[in-house]
Structure formats: C-alpha cells, structure tokens
Amino acid sequence: MKQLYYVIRTLLRGRGSNIIKVISLGLGLTMSILLFSRVAFEQSYDTCYKNYDDLYQIYSIFSAEGEQFEPQKQNCGPVAGAILENFPKEVESATSIAYFVSSPLYNGSVRIDARKILADSLFFKTMGIEVLSGNPEKDLMQNDVIFLSDDLAQKIYGGENPIGKVISYNKELQLTVKGTYVDLPENATMRPEAVISMPTAWSRGWGNYSWRGGDSYYEYIRFRPGADKEIVNARLDAMIQKYRPEEDKKAYGYTAFVKPIRDVYRDEDQVKRMDSIMSILALAILFIASLNYVLISISSLTYRAKAVGVHKCSGASGGTVFSMFLLETGIIIALALVLMGLILLNFQEFIEDTTAAKLSVLFAPDRIWVPLVVVLVLFIVGGILPGRLFARIPVSQVFRRYTEGKK
Structure with a gap:
C-alpha cells in the first residue's frame, strides 16, 4: 500500500511530463491497436464457416492459342457436382452458386x-x-x-x-x-x-449451366474429415477432360484446382500488400510511442535519483524500486487506455469510415487478444527498460552533487 502511495505522489509531482506520457501513449495505442486489429480482421476472413479447414473453393484455368490465363473463381456449372461424384471417399458435399440475380x-x-x-x-x-x-x-x-x-x-x-x-x-x-x-x-x-x-434459374433458361463455357458459377467443396485433399488436385484435370466435348478441347484448354477457403481472401495481392503496409505502420507507431515513454522516463533520472536513494536508505530493495516503476507504468498505460476509449467514442464514425469496419467487429471477443498483446508489449518495453535502470541506482546517489545537462 505504501508503494502505491509513493507512486501516486511521484506521478502528481511530475504531472507535466506524465500528461505528455498519457497523450503520447494514448495516441500511439489508438493508432497501433486499430491497425493491428484491422490486420487481424483481414486475416480472419472466411473462418465463420463450420470446420472451415475442410471447405475449399474451386478455381478454373482457361487457355487459348498457347496462352494460359490467370486462375479465376468463376467456373463451369457442373464442375463441383462432378467432383462430388468422382471423389466420394474424399468429398462430402459440393455446391454451385451464381450472382446473376x-x-x-x-x-x-x-x-x-x-x-x-x-x-x-x-x-x-x-x-x-x-x-x-x-x-x-x-x-x-x-x-x-x-x-x-x-x-x-x-x-x-x-x-x-x-x-x-x-x-x-x-x-x-x-x-x-x-x-x-x-x-x-x-x-x-x-x-x-x-x-x-438454382432450379428457379434453370427453369427459365438463365445462364449456361454446362461444360461448354458458361463460366459464371462460384463453386465450393467440403472434404470429409481427415481426407487426403491432394488427391483431388492431382486427379482433377483428368476428371475434367473426361466430361469436356472433344470439339471444345480443340478450341481452348480448361482445367481447375481447389484451394482452402481460408486462403482465398488473404492470398489476394491487394490484401497482402495492405496488410504488410498496415503491419509496418502499426509496428513503427508502437515503437515510437514506447521509446517516447522510455526516453521521457530516463530524462527524469537526474531529479528522481535522490528519491530512489532515499527509498533504498529506508530499506527498499532494487526489486521494490523496480515494482514501483512497473506500477507507475501500469497507471500511465491505464490512463492512456482511458484516453484511447474517449477518442474511439468521440470519433467512432470517422474511424469506422477510415478502417472500413465497425469497431464492434474490430474488437470482437475472438480478436480481443490484439489490443491485449499491444498493451503487454508496451508495458514490457516501457516498464522494464527504465525500471531496471532506476532499480540499479546506488544508495550513495543521495550524497552526490550533480547538475542536470541536456546530454
């Protein structure tokens, strides 16, 4: 209890620098947590489905005149059903969907x-x-x-x-x-x-649901638990050629492969690029905010050294001084989190427009680990580094004369 009392007295004495610490950490935490949360949100795409590790999306690859085109998500309608029919041991179910409604x-x-x-x-x-x-x-x-x-x-x-x-x-x-x-x-x-x-469209002749083009269908398959998924990709081309009309084979090439739905979104070039940019920016902001706090703390060494010496003369050990500084850091971070909460509350609409996601989604229970990890890293860097420095101040510091310098 005495440690808490001394920590509060120290905070009140240096309230000018502590206000700077709270503002600096509050802004740094807000930006870094928002960026990291957005990255975690992007990486969590398509994990909402039951046993999503067994859910795969079908990609088609067309070629013509010796040129192979990029893989695409749109497929010929019967592909998914054919996979289910030809791989009954591996595939549990398959589906085709279309968006032309x-x-x-x-x-x-x-x-x-x-x-x-x-x-x-x-x-x-x-x-x-x-x-x-x-x-x-x-x-x-x-x-x-x-x-x-x-x-x-x-x-x-x-x-x-x-x-x-x-x-x-x-x-x-x-x-x-x-x-x-x-x-x-x-x-x-x-x-x-x-x-x-789907029969609503079939009965009215909407779309081309056949092996002869009509690549307008997004298709998915669900593997049986523990099935060897590589078998399907290895044999898929041979299966497709079995169904394709001979005259179409002469005109253009067509094959397909399956890919885990978990990787479909996060493997897109734009998503990977944006996640990399946001991660680097979030790390930089967190690093700057942490070192800001550390440097402001170390800059108070000259006038806090005698106070530490007095504590040690009164029987405090290095561990006690270290724990006091950790407690001080914890209080500062708690105040910074309060400031962060006020920022999020007052600028919620602007933040949601900027991040293109609701705060309730970014801070969903399954992603609450993101802000906790950020706060923990900040606490370790901002608390342990200067805390160890202050804990090592000798008792003799009470009897030394010194002057404060910019160095």
Whole structure:
C-alpha cells in the first residue's frame, strides 16, 4: 500500500511530463491497436464457416492459342457436382452458386434491397452455415423457393413466422419463403441475405449451366474429415477432360484446382500488400510511442535519483524500486487506455469510415487478444527498460552533487 502511495505522489509531482506520457501513449495505442486489429480482421476472413479447414473453393484455368490465363473463381456449372461424384471417399458435399440475380425483392409494394445468390440444394451443408428453419436439401431442389437470413426475415416480417410467405423478385417472380439461416459476419467473402433455389434459374433458361463455357458459377467443396485433399488436385484435370466435348478441347484448354477457403481472401495481392503496409505502420507507431515513454522516463533520472536513494536508505530493495516503476507504468498505460476509449467514442464514425469496419467487429471477443498483446508489449518495453535502470541506482546517489545537462 505504501508503494502505491509513493507512486501516486511521484506521478502528481511530475504531472507535466506524465500528461505528455498519457497523450503520447494514448495516441500511439489508438493508432497501433486499430491497425493491428484491422490486420487481424483481414486475416480472419472466411473462418465463420463450420470446420472451415475442410471447405475449399474451386478455381478454373482457361487457355487459348498457347496462352494460359490467370486462375479465376468463376467456373463451369457442373464442375463441383462432378467432383462430388468422382471423389466420394474424399468429398462430402459440393455446391454451385451464381450472382446473376441483381434485381430487388418486393414485399407487396415495399422494395427490399438485399444481397442475393442462386444456390443448389447442398449450399448450406457444403458451406457449413447454420439453418434455423426449413429443409434446404429438399426445398432448394424446387422452383421459386427462397431462404432468408435471420436479420432480413426480421426486417421484412418483424416477429411473424416467415415460412410460407410469398415475396416477389423484381415484381416478376413469386418466391415462397421456405426457411431461414444464421447471418454471416462481415469477415466473410460471401454474405448473402437471401438464397434463391438454382432450379428457379434453370427453369427459365438463365445462364449456361454446362461444360461448354458458361463460366459464371462460384463453386465450393467440403472434404470429409481427415481426407487426403491432394488427391483431388492431382486427379482433377483428368476428371475434367473426361466430361469436356472433344470439339471444345480443340478450341481452348480448361482445367481447375481447389484451394482452402481460408486462403482465398488473404492470398489476394491487394490484401497482402495492405496488410504488410498496415503491419509496418502499426509496428513503427508502437515503437515510437514506447521509446517516447522510455526516453521521457530516463530524462527524469537526474531529479528522481535522490528519491530512489532515499527509498533504498529506508530499506527498499532494487526489486521494490523496480515494482514501483512497473506500477507507475501500469497507471500511465491505464490512463492512456482511458484516453484511447474517449477518442474511439468521440470519433467512432470517422474511424469506422477510415478502417472500413465497425469497431464492434474490430474488437470482437475472438480478436480481443490484439489490443491485449499491444498493451503487454508496451508495458514490457516501457516498464522494464527504465525500471531496471532506476532499480540499479546506488544508495550513495543521495550524497552526490550533480547538475542536470541536456546530454
């Protein structure tokens, strides 16, 4: 208790420099934590799906006239189903989805703008998305069926049960709501608010669902737990050639491979480049803020040396002095965190626009380790380095005369 009393007295005595410390650390912590949290958010993409390590996305590679094009996420429609059929020991389920349903939904005369996709009956099983009501493996095999996310269902129908309700697509098609599912978080590359059955498109001739072009489908497969995933990539080209028409083989080349969905977003060049920039900037800011604190602390050595000597004359050990300085650093960091909280609260809208993510998402429980690690690093650097220096001050310092110099 006496240590806390002496620490508070020391802080009050040097309140001018301590205010500078709090402001410096508060700004440094705010920026570095926001940047590190954004990087962690980017790296957490597509981890919201159940057993996401078994979920893979299909990529297609086309070639023509001896030139091979870059891998693309759009595939010929039947690829996923063919993989499921040809690799039953390795693949548990597969799905194809399409995005060419951009027109709005209508509940009566009320327009509803929502993200929509077309999907087959194995969509929810393959992706590992929790279904709250309905039987998608049966219902999505029918024409004019739609599943709604829980939030969208609440938005349209309030507390009413949406099952059996009819909703219009572009005031042209009448879609029956057959089920609801859990909303996907912001760190998912695919976040549909409504899923329309694929037969709805097939029955009207929308799109080209065949091996002859029509590369408009995003496709995914789910491996069985413990399956050898390399087998599929090794044999996939031979499987595709088995299905392709001979005349198409002469015109252009086509093959495919599968990639873990966990790596799809974070392996994009733009994402890797931005994550590198933000990480370097966050480290630099944290390093500057930490050394700022250390240097301000060391600059007070001349007038605090005698106080340390007095403590040691009174029986305090080097460990006691060290713990007092750590306690002082902890209080300063706590005040800096309060300042950080005020900054986030007062500039929330600006920060969310700048980071392109809500603060509630950046500081979600599964990413709370990011600010904790940043604070811990700051505490270690800012507390231990000058703390050891002050703890080593000898008792004889009380009896020495010295003058303060800029060096």
